[in-house]
Amino acid sequence: MDELELLKKHWKSTGDSxxxxxxxxxxxxxxxxxxSIVKTLFYISIAELVFxxxxxxxxMLSTSYLDxxxxxxxxxxxxxxxxxxxxxxxxxFVYLLYKAYKNISVTDNTKQLMASILKTxxxxxxxxxxxxxxxxxxxxxxxxxxxxxxxxLHDKIIHFTTTQTIVFYLITFVLTGIFVLVFWLFYRLIYGxxxxxxxxxxxxxxxxxx
Amino acid sequence: MNKELEHSFIELLEEHQxxxxxxxxxxxxxxxxxxxxFQEITxxxxxxxxxxxxxxxxxxxxxxxxxxxxITLYRKSKRQVKTQEFDAVQFxxxxxxxxxxxxxxxxxxYQAVYQLDDINKALVFLYLEDKSYKEISETLGIxxxxxxxxxxxxxxxxxxxxxx
Numbered sequence: 001m002d003e004l005e006l007l008k009k010h011w012k013s014t015g016d017s018x019x020x021x022x023x024x025x026x027x028x029x030x031x032x033x034x035x036s037i038v039k040t041l042f043y044i045s046i047a048e049l050v051f052x053x054x055x056x057x058x059x060m061l062s063t064s065y066l067d068x069x070x071x072x073x074x075x076x077x078x079x080x081x082x083x084x085x086x087x088x089x090x091x092x093f094v095y096l097l098y099k100a101y102k103n104i105s106v107t108d109n110t111k112q113l114m115a116s117i118l119k120t121x122x123x124x125x126x127x128x129x130x131x132x133x134x135x136x137x138x139x140x141x142x143x144x145x146x147x148x149x150x151x152x153l154h155d156k157i158i159h160f161t162t163t164q165t166i167v168f169y170l171i172t173f174v175l176t177g178i179f180v181l182v183f184w185l186f187y188r189l190i191y192g193x194x195x196x197x198x199x200x201x202x203x204x205x206x207x208x209x210x
Numbered sequence: 211m212n213k214e215l216e217h218s219f220i221e222l223l224e225e226h227q228x229x230x231x232x233x234x235x236x237x238x239x240x241x242x243x244x245x246x247x248f249q250e251i252t253x254x255x256x257x258x259x260x261x262x263x264x265x266x267x268x269x270x271x272x273x274x275x276x277x278x279x280x281i282t283l284y285r286k287s288k289r290q291v292k293t294q295e296f297d298a299v300q301f302x303x304x305x306x307x308x309x310x311x312x313x314x315x316x317x318x319x320y321q322a323v324y325q326l327d328d329i330n331k332a333l334v335f336l337y338l339e340d341k342s343y344k345e346i347s348e349t350l351g352i353x354x355x356x357x358x359x360x361x362x363x364x365x366x367x368x369x370x371x372x373x374x
Contacts, residue, residue, distance in 0.1 A: 106275050
């Protein structure tokens, strides 16, 4: 007999397993909570959104922080525009994420399902990249504005030579860069571990289409 | 969810549960992990059930949801033993039904299937369930030609294992 036919014959005979569950045993299963990867990803992305929203907007609740901002930037129109844009960006990401999650369907074919999950993860990734880029750009810029308008800091760096000023800003850039990089690596590691199997299987399916 | 829906779902699941058990047997390697995956597939089937329109057979729909859960959604259970060894007990090879050579061959075949990656396992699973290449390609989202080519490769691989 052909080997695979032998396997098929045996496979079919495993039909009536003694693992058969009764309706009474099946009912309670409907009430249990799912522990699927989509659910885990959903909670992580919500946590990430909340984390960055808090980082960006929590300081706004403090009046002393707002006073400081006003002192440093004045009633700068740029600051208002930037705040409106960052609110807008958050809303856009929330919408995109919602849409992406709605698109994940277990009844799609395997490849499509994997693609939808990876797309969702990409949206979160772009959100994190956006935030890290903003941090990288805004730390040196806000330091510059502060040095112009904050008297305490201004007095300290007024005596800097040109070289010292360049080194001062260079150090700020490098430190911010390191912070951003460490954060990014940490983030990659978490998602790398979580989605290792999914990525591997998706690549395997894509390889079939080559 | 209303009771009627719940009732019809349980009735169908009870009738076709063997498909889910088979998926679990292929993707897990012990009793506890099997039950975990069975539970997760049941939840996914139940969540998707209101959208099941009956334009395909319930069993066909089950293959898709079951495999999708096993390959993509299911996060490996902590109870999954870290081994690629297959458990002959899970596959119930009864000595009285097969002669010695066949029994040995079956063990080797299952061992080989067990060591395949998730996607190839799905291919073999659907093949063993007598699904057409059209159905296999629609379930996995690959072209029919590629499903055929890949399956031939797997078949050859399994043959080489038996006849080195």
